[in-house]
Amino acid sequence: MALLTFAKIKVMSKGRNNKSKGKPFGKRGNERNGNASYARGNTPRGDRPVKSSTPAKKSNPDEIRLNKYIANSGVCSRREADVHIATGLVSVNGKVITEMGYKVKLEDEVRYDGARINPEKKAYVLLNKPKGYATTTSEGKGRTVMDLVANATTSRIKPIGRLGRNSKGLLLFTNDDVVVDKFTNSKNGIPRLFHIELNKNLRLEDLKKIQTGFKVDGKLIAVEEISYIEGAAKREIGLKIKNTGSTIIRTIFDYLKYEIENLDCVAIGHLTKKDIPRGSWKHLTEQELNTLRML
Numbered sequence: 001m002a003l004l005t006f007a008k009i010k011v012m013s014k015g016r017n018n019k020s021k022g023k024p025f026g027k028r029g030n031e032r033n034g035n036a037s038y039a040r041g042n043t044p045r046g047d048r049p050v051k052s053s054t055p056a057k058k059s060n061p062d063e064i065r066l067n068k069y070i071a072n073s074g075v076c077s078r079r080e081a082d083v084h085i086a087t088g089l090v091s092v093n094g095k096v097i098t099e100m101g102y103k104v105k106l107e108d109e110v111r112y113d114g115a116r117i118n119p120e121k122k123a124y125v126l127l128n129k130p131k132g133y134a135t136t137t138s139e140g141k142g143r144t145v146m147d148l149v150a151n152a153t154t155s156r157i158k159p160i161g162r163l164g165r166n167s168k169g170l171l172l173f174t175n176d177d178v179v180v181d182k183f184t185n186s187k188n189g190i191p192r193l194f195h196i197e198l199n200k201n202l203r204l205e206d207l208k209k210i211q212t213g214f215k216v217d218g219k220l221i222a223v224e225e226i227s228y229i230e231g232a233a234k235r236e237i238g239l240k241i242k243n244t245g246s247t248i249i250r251t252i253f254d255y256l257k258y259e260i261e262n263l264d265c266v267a268i269g270h271l272t273k274k275d276i277p278r279g280s281w282k283h284l285t286e287q288e289l290n291t292l293r294m295l
Contacts, residue, residue, distance in 0.1 A: 063103040064119070066090065066110070072119030075112050089113050106156075116177055123155040124284040124292075125173040126268075128276040135162040135171065149173055149281050160184075161192075161244030169194070169265030170273060182295065189242030190269045190295055191224055194249065197262035201234035206256050210239075216255050221248065269295050 064072075067081035070090065075081070081090075088096050091111045092104050104110060110117055127149055129135075134144045137158055145159055157173040160183045170192075174180065183190045213222035224240040241248060246263060253260055266273060270291050276282055284292070 060103070062105055064106070066092070066097060066102045066104050067100075069104055069110055069119050070112060070117065073110075073112075073117040075117055084112065118175060118177070120155045120175055121153075122176045123153040123157050123174060124176065124179070124289055125149050125152045125157055125281050126271055126276065126284060127159075127171045127173065127281040128273050128278050129163055129168050129171050129265075130279045131166050131168050134165045135159050145171060145173075148279060152281055152283070161246075163246055163265060164250075164263065167246055167263040167265070168278065169263075170268050170271060170276075171265070172268055172271070179292065182292070183244050188295075189244075190292075191240050191242050192265055192269075193238060193240045193267040194246070195229070195262075195264045195266050196237050196239055196249065196253075196260060198235040198237070198253065199259040199261055202228070202237055202258065206258075207237070209256070210252060214255075216251060221252055221255075223248075223252075 066085060067078045070076065070081035070084070071078040076084065082100060084090055085100065085102070086098055088098055089112060090097055092102070093109050106119070127145060129145055129148070132143060133148060134141045136144050137146055138144075145163075149157065152173070155175050157175050160172045160174065160180055163169060163171055172183075182188065207226060207228070210223060210226050213220055215221065224242060226237060226239045228234055229236045229238055239249065246265075249263065250260065271284075271288060
């Protein structure tokens with residue numbers, strides 16, 4: 001089969017020496033006398049990529065360099081992160097790391113100077129939970145609150161505290177450990193207000209007993225506030241606690257021989273259900289977030 005050739009092709013030189021402008025290439029390979037052969041296999045070396053004999057190592061999309069992880073968390077730049085790593089200020093899953101280029105996974109626990117950091121964008125989602133959804137991040141538990149906020153953010157948020165499957169009301173999700181600590185700090189905590197409906201009227205002596213606190217199995221049970229709801233039957237009450245779960249509420253009324261027919265968290269600190277239909281969620285505004293941080 002005859003080679004396909006292009007005769008007398010004049011190529012303009014793009015090198016530093018412009019004296020060859022308008023002249024054909026000199027002798028190089030098959031480019032003698034201006035007759036350059038571009039047949040298969042004879043393409044000039046500079047016009048085709050050179051294949052590496054060593055296959056490229058595939059990167060793991062689930063891993064990220066430690067210095068980038070730190071920089072993405074907002075602590076410092078990547079260059080500064082290298083300095084902090086080298087001086088032993090960074091640990092991964094409890095182990096101090098000083099190796100440059102060390103890679104971590106997003107689910108790893110990374111701490112800088114003792115404080116846990118997270119490279120994800122901080123997210124704060126407030127859900128008005130309906131009945132029938134478990135407050136868990138575990139799979140295989142049927143319908144969970146995570147199904148309701150699945151499209152709220154790409155950040156890996158988790159609920160703060162719990163509401164029983166048959167309870168409803170406000171539930172806050174975030175990936176901000178500082179905010180989580182505000183709720184779980186036993187000394188301070190964030191108050192939550194519940195609207196509770198019992199199977200019968202709450203006797204005044206029982207209401208006063210809850211107000212003053214009492215012991216169950218040697219453990220003191222106390223709430224922040226409790227009162228009848230104005231204009232409603234005595235079986236409807238408002239109760240405020242700082243506990244992150246609702247187990248204490250069940251404990252109180254089980255002990256006093258009442259059944260809870262309806263449990264609704266209507267406020268978390270200054271956050272309310274206003275403009276959040278049941279089963280819907282919203283992102284906290286900057287003002288709501290700032291107020292929450294000051295509590």
